[in-house]
Amino acid sequence: MLSHIPWLSLAIWTPIFGGVMVLLAGDKGAEGARRMALLFALVTFAVTVPLYVGFDPTTAKMQFVERVSWIPAFHIFYYLGIDGISLPLILLTSFMTVLVVIAGWVSIQTRVAQYMAAFLIMEGLMIGVFSALDAILFYVFWEGMLIPMFLIIGIWGGPRRVYATIKFFLYTFLGSVLMLVALIYLHFQGGSFSILDFQALKLPLDAQLWIFIAFLLAFAVKVPMWPVHTWLPDAHVEAPTGGSVILAAIMLKIGAYGFLRFSLPITPQASHELAWLMIALSLVAVVYISLVALVQEDMKKLIAYSSIAHMGFATLGFFVPFAIYANTKSLEGAALAVEGGLVQLVSHGFISGALFLSVGVLYDRMHSRLIADYGGVVNRMPVFAALAVLFAMANSGLPGTSGFVGEFMVILASVKANFWYAVLLATSLVTGAAYTLWLVKRVIFGAVANERVGALVDLNMREFLILGLLALAVLWLGVWPAPLIDVMHQSVQHLLGQMLAVKP
Amino acid sequence: MENIYLAIVLGPLAGAVVAGLLGRWIGRGGAHWVTILGVATSFALSLVVLWHLVVEGAPAFDGSVYTWMTAGGIHFEIGFLIDRLSALMIAVVTFVSLAVHIYTIGYMREDPGYIRFFSYIALFTFAMLMLVMSNNFLQLFFGWEGVGLVSYLLIGFWYERESATFAALKAFLVNRVGDFAFVLGIALVVMYFNTLNYEPVFRVAPLMAELSIQVVPGMDWSVVTLICLLLFVGAMAKSAQIPLHVWLPDSMEGPTPISALIHAATMVTAGIFMVARLSPLFEYSPTALNVILVLGGATAFFMGLVGIVQHDIKRVIAYSTISQLGYMAAALGASAYAAAIFHLMTHAFFKALLFLGAGSVIIAMHHDQDMRHMGGLRKYMPITYITFLVGSLALCGIPPFAGFFSKDSIIEAVHASQLPGAQFAYYCVLGGVLVTALYTFRMFFLVFHGKERMDEHTRSHLRESPAVVTVPLVMLAIPSALVGWYTIRPILFGGYFGNSIAVLPAHNVLAEVGRDFHGPAVMAEHSVHTPALWLALGGIFLMWVVYWLRPALAGILRRTFLPIYYILEHKYWFDDLNEKVIAAGGRLMGRLLWRIGDVRLIDGLMVNGSAWLVGRWAAISRRMQTGYLYHYAFTMLIGLLLFLSWFVVR
Secondary structure, three states: HHHHOOOOHHHHHHHHHHHHHHHOOOOOOOHEEEHHHHHHHHHHHHHHHHHHHHOOOOOOEEEEEEEEEEEHOOEEEEEEOOOOOOOHHHHHHHHHHHHHHHHEEEEEEEOOOHHHHHHHHHHHHHHHHEEEEEEHHHHHHHHOHHHHHHHHHHHHHHHHHHHHHHHHHHHHHHHHHHHHHHHHHHHHHOOOOOEEHHHOOOOOOHHHHHHHHHHHHHHHHHHOOOOOOHHHHHHHHOHEEEEEEEHHHHHHHHHHHHHHHHHHHHHHHHHHHHHHHHHHHHHHHHHHHHHHHOOEEHHHHHHHHHHHHHHHHHHHHHHHHHHHHHHOHHHHHHHHHHHHHHHHHHHHHHHHHHHHHHHHHHHHHOOOOOHHHHOHHHHOOOHHHHHHHHHHHOOOOOOOOOHHHHHHHHHHHHHHOOOHHHHHHHHHHHHHHHHHHHHHHHOOOOOOOOHHHHHOOOOOHHHEEEEHHHOOOHHHHHHOHHHHHHHHHHHHHHHHHHHOOOOO | HHHHHHHHHHHHHHHHHHHHHHHHHHHHHHHHHHHHHHHHHHHHHHHHHHHHHHHHHOEEEEEEEEEEEOOOOOOEEEEEOOOOHHHHHHHHHHHHHHHHHHHHHHHOOOOOOOOHHHHHHHHHHHHHHHHHOOOEHHHHHHHHHHHHHHHHHHHOOOOOOOHHHHHHHHHHHHHHHHHHHHHHHHHHHHHHHHHHHHHHHHHHHHHHHOOOOOOOOOOEEEHHHHHHHHHHHHHHHHOOOOOOHHHHHHHHHHOHHHHHHHHHOHOOOOOOOOHHOOOOOOOOOOOHHHHHHHHHHHHHHHHHHHHHHEEHHHHHHHHHHHHHHHHHHHHHHHHHHHHHHHHHHHHHHHHHHHHHHHHHHHOOOOOOOOOHHHOOOOOOHHHHHHHHHHHHHHOOOOOOOOOHHHHHHHHHHOOOOOOOOOOHHHHHHHHHHHHHHHHHHHHHHHHHHOOOOOOOOHHHHHOOOHHHHHHHHHHHHHHHHHHHHHHHHHHHHHHOOOOHOOOOOOOOOHHHHHOOOOOOHHHHHHHOOHHHHHHHHHHHHHHHHHHHHHHHHHHHHHHHHHHHHHHHHHHHHHHHHHHHHHHHHHHHHHHHHHHHHHHHHHHHHHOOHHHHHHHHHHHHHHHHOOHHHHHHHHHHHHHEEEEEHHHOOO
């Protein structure tokens, strides 16, 4: 019964429709726009719940498939479907958007309707990215998603927002142009734009290498991987809180998702050939970026660098299976690595979102992101401090929080590829704790540093609700990750089959 | 029984959660009652478990509670292994925790963070129990980091003090250095044993003894040795072995009940417990055991020395703790796991007693911890004095107090060990006896005897602490005096641990020591023929002369041994190395990578090439950024149109 309802289309178009409605009603007053946006965000979340409930974890096949001809002349279809890889990311998107709408309730006072509409439309587009199975449809969502984010940073951003938006746009846009070329090339090989058909193509190695590099540019910028990461700290610093949250929690995941949906299954041999490069870049991200994060003076920049370092675990988890398989001749370690990377994506979505929201809470009160302006926040905001310390601990990978699960899995798996990979990854236990807890020490602990800190007031109900929900999510995933892991097993097995199968 | 095990861990957790989240509503009384109830339940149940195992002779329990997740063909589980080793630890942990809970009512009475404090210590008890009761490496690591978290929160409990937050951060980071290796050890266990549960690992361990791994090309390392060494680095941080001991003296920034519970009796012994728990693995690596033996011996002797020059009463006891942990580690290295756990237990009682006694003194002194301001407290605080004396004698290993039996067994065991480092370690632990007597009775005489050096105001307020403070002191003084006498036979030589601790016949030093054991009375009597007792008595006598009879001697001694004093006062420069070289180096590295790598090379060189382009783009787009949404919508439409027409025209 439930399966006849086009849940995926609903999940994509409900927020976009909602966004348009909020825009149209925008002039009627800010409060109405907020409520309407919240309503649509909640409805969208409700619409994504059946995806989880009705999901069959025993198969790797695409589920909730919708396929309608869109542009018949070019065999382009409106083709949607999800598997165990995309499902968690869609749920993450619809969950985080609700929080972001609530978070912008008071802090956004200008162009409220447009702000809310931008987030709703972006939500629809992002869910579209995760569920599109037609390459052109994917590309439209992929590029379309940039526009609301561009506006969010450009309009509601900080003083250097123009520089940041241009940098953001140029990086991400230029990166994805080559992807389009690759998609069109693949279309000419098989006469179809279906991503699943792409995956079945048998491509020679040199063609695979070119395609891989084209994809790599698009996805590496988004993740972002070293050395194309420098747009991210700037974008985060200038973005409003909500923008930072969506950027860190969802947009970065889209790059990583791209590797799983395109690079690895479509060009497995090229991925194998270049896995050393991907692993090296991931390790640089973990080691180098963690040290850079240590010396940041701006809270948002610090968290942005921390995001890059944490994403290194995910990208390493995706590309290390080749070496694990070569060493152990078994898929088990390889599956642990990929699943660890996926868990890291979801967990980092919660944690980075929570950290940016926490900074937003402080920024709303003090209008400063500089660490030096703070000190002794706990004296005035004990509830906030408790939650912030929890998120900081999660960011340092404390067992019992979600931050531990993915990193632990990737470390356990990567030691099977090379002991030294694990050694370098494990340095983040020290450096990650160092930069996060040093931040906590300087901002939260200590005596009240100045009059402005002395005038701080603790969380209101709205802020408490947002951070409290995230705290529950972080703890739930840390104490019992099985429900998340179980949905991805079959899809990851299927993916590993594609990666490790020898294509001529 | 499974429900009882669950109740043991959940009791303190429930207390912590209720006090932590609902503290505002249940108030101070509610907070201490709910946590004390939780911990008291755990303690009572732990006695039931102990009875069940020891008296009724029930077999060990090894079962999972729930599956955390299944991935990569491995079951990650939360589960319990309850045998005689863990049952003993549970009893010790919950007993000391209960005593500390009660004591805290008095000690923290005036602190605004009262409720928070109870929530933390109950949470700590939960984490420690999870660690101790675990049947697998995952949960071990969970508890391991959990106690680290609470330790961090409690060292930084008085968060307004810069020194406290610094010490908290330092403690967490040093422990993380240990965990860095610990995680790698676990990863290697998973790689070679394909499981996280102890039981299959122990079963396969003998087959793994010959296996080697090439971590550095061309060098074959034994897999078991590598695993054991990595795991032990984790233990070095938790159990404060050189050079990862640096956090423990600073942890004295936390409130005194915490120093007793976490930084003396329980958490710091986690590393010792871990090695004993994993004895079936460590037994197959003589190399790792030798490293543990040498490091433990060195820690026992050299860290004790630093204790002699401290002025802060709590820091003396802190260095003493490090030194005593060194004894336990040396025992582990000599394969005398039972002796290590035995000393862990006696030490938990008398060290918690000494800390709480010090806390009682600190209350009387209005939170002045400097021993140079104390003296002559004996007549003001009789109960504290007597109990402190019991603790001191136990610590110095004077028969028949508890510490004598455990420490003497360790010295004998190290003496009997055949490992290459045993000779060195033996002299260390033997010399450590003298050192222990020196710092303990220097402290004892400085605090309770001699001239009253406090100011007039403090003197007029000196009085014995209230019952909530003295009752726990008595509670702990009884086992500190008696527990060694009554338990040495079963625990060390009566096979109490059964197969919960594994020792290869070739390493079985305790069996050798046990051949000469004819009951505690004979052992105490025999001690007059051993150097250890005379070293201890000599040390006490020396301190009696220097700090009671002829106080002027202290200055002369200091001047005579100035070079040594200078080294000890700088604590062998470990802190300077960490702060000025390692931490500063890390920050410098970060700054270089950021300023030169990110800003100059990547942004400057790579992006600046297109900077001109960006500038042009900005000039155009500035005009585009009207801010009107319909302009943007229009632009988007045109873009889409162009895009689609490109397809059509093509």
